[in-house]
Amino acid sequence: MSDKPVRGSLIGDGLAQVGALALFLLQVLAALPRSLRHFTETIRQIFFVGAMSLIIIMTCGLFIGLVLGLQLYEVLSRFGSTASVGTVVAIALYRELGPVVTALLFAGRAGTSITAEIGLMRATDQLAAMEMMAVDPLAYVVAPRFLAGIIAMPLLASIFNALAIFGAHLVAVSWLGLDNGTFWSNMTGAVDVWTDVMNGVWKSAVFGGVVTLVATFQGYSTAPTSEGVAYATTRTVVYSSILTLAIDFLMTAFLM
Amino acid sequence: MTQRRSHQIGTGLFIVLGFTALGYLATQTTSLANYRQGPTYALKARFTNVGQLKLRAPVKIAGVRIGSVSDIQLEPDRLEALVTLAIDKRYDQLPDDSAAAVFTSGLLGDQYVALKPGGSPDMFKHGDEIILTQSSMQLEELIGKYLVGSGDSQTRKPAAEESPATPESANH
Numbered sequence: 001m002s003d004k005p006v007r008g009s010l011i012g013d014g015l016a017q018v019g020a021l022a023l024f025l026l027q028v029l030a031a032l033p034r035s036l037r038h039f040t041e042t043i044r045q046i047f048f049v050g051a052m053s054l055i056i057i058m059t060c061g062l063f064i065g066l067v068l069g070l071q072l073y074e075v076l077s078r079f080g081s082t083a084s085v086g087t088v089v090a091i092a093l094y095r096e097l098g099p100v101v102t103a104l105l106f107a108g109r110a111g112t113s114i115t116a117e118i119g120l121m122r123a124t125d126q127l128a129a130m131e132m133m134a135v136d137p138l139a140y141v142v143a144p145r146f147l148a149g150i151i152a153m154p155l156l157a158s159i160f161n162a163l164a165i166f167g168a169h170l171v172a173v174s175w176l177g178l179d180n181g182t183f184w185s186n187m188t189g190a191v192d193v194w195t196d197v198m199n200g201v202w203k204s205a206v207f208g209g210v211v212t213l214v215a216t217f218q219g220y221s222t223a224p225t226s227e228g229v230a231y232a233t234t235r236t237v238v239y240s241s242i243l244t245l246a247i248d249f250l251m252t253a254f255l256m
Numbered sequence: 257m258t259q260r261r262s263h264q265i266g267t268g269l270f271i272v273l274g275f276t277a278l279g280y281l282a283t284q285t286t287s288l289a290n291y292r293q294g295p296t297y298a299l300k301a302r303f304t305n306v307g308q309l310k311l312r313a314p315v316k317i318a319g320v321r322i323g324s325v326s327d328i329q330l331e332p333d334r335l336e337a338l339v340t341l342a343i344d345k346r347y348d349q350l351p352d353d354s355a356a357a358v359f360t361s362g363l364l365g366d367q368y369v370a371l372k373p374g375g376s377p378d379m380f381k382h383g384d385e386i387i388l389t390q391s392s393m394q395l396e397e398l399i400g401k402y403l404v405g406s407g408d409s410q411t412r413k414p415a416a417e418e419s420p421a422t423p424e425s426a427n428h
Contacts, residue, residue, distance in 0.1 A: 193287070
């Protein structure tokens with residue numbers, strides 16, 4: 001991309017962005033098999049985007065669970081059906097909240113650092129240097145991060161869900177006095193492995209790919225200035241959040 | 257080298273933790289948790305109407321889960337539902353005059369099969385049939401009964417008013 005932002009209509013700019021992103025996706029997919037040859041780099045990236053995001057994911061999951069338990073208990077007690085707190089928490093988490101909230105946190109925690117890292121590589125001509133040494137930056141820098149996002153996101157979402165269930169149990173059972181057996185037996189009676197749990201796993205894998213794709217694209221095509229890297233980092237969060245929520249709607253509409 | 261190794265250990269821990277969480281969610285918080293791994297024996301029961309009874313619905317005695325519904329079929333010759341119950345082998349001391357009924361948990365909850373123990377000295381064996389059954393309560397039937405019942409009481413009301421009138425007329 002050029003240093004100066006391309007002047008043109010808003011729609012034209014938007015379409016150009018979408019087209020460039022789609023082209024970038026194809027290039028990354030083409031580079032994926034080559035990146036598997038140095039898989040240790042992917043493992044290193046899983047550590048950075050996955051393991052390093054654990055603290056924020058676990059903390060937020062716990063609080064989401066606490067809030068869900070509290071709110072649902074209060075609302076459901078008006079209808080005398082507090083027994084289904086566990087069911088509602090589990091289904092809401094597995095289908096929507098787990099994948100989506102994890103993806104938004106992932107965009108803020110891992111997506112920004114990917115964009116900043118690759119953007120600085122671009123700004124300091126490291127990517128150009130790699131190309132000169134016949135090392136394809138798509139295969140060595142971009143593809144491992146993309147793959148790491150797809151692998152790490154479902155695991156992060158699962159950990160998020162587990163902590164949230166724990167939080168909801170803490171509020172509903174330990175604090176508000178719902179019966180422990182009621183909480184679990186209603187949940188196990190209504191939640192299905194494939195339509196609920198695995199549905200969320202597919203979703204979060206797609207979201208992981210979307211967030212890391214946007215993040216690497218923004219870093220890769222940034223204006224090579226400190227201001228350009230700053231803008232690219234902001235765009236990563238904005239675009240990947242919008243894309244995540246839009247794709248979530250599409251996947252919910254078509255998968256269910 | 258040591259840094260790469262610590263990254264690999266961290267990644268490994270993260271992946272193990274993630275799959276542990278996923279496995280826990282998939283097996284302990286879903287309907288998979290209701291599968292009894294232990295041995296079961298089969299009992300059959302005929303119902304004229306099973307309502308919304310589903311496969312894997314619980315079978316309970318005194319509210320305690322002792323098994324699950326393993327099969328629901330229509331018997332072609334009698335046009336009744338033949339329900340097969342898989343009862344946990346641990347509960348093999350069920351008197352063979354026990355009764356089965358299809359109940360609803362709560363007003364709008366899922367349906368389950370409730371067994372009411374009888375007093376017979378003989379116990380159910382594998383493949384036995386539960387003779388005494390009570391079908392599921394249908395909300396529509398209850399409403400229908402209520403409507404018809406109220407119609408009856410209206411027609412009977414004048415008769416009820418007349419009957420005290422007759423002794424009065426006899427007094428006069």
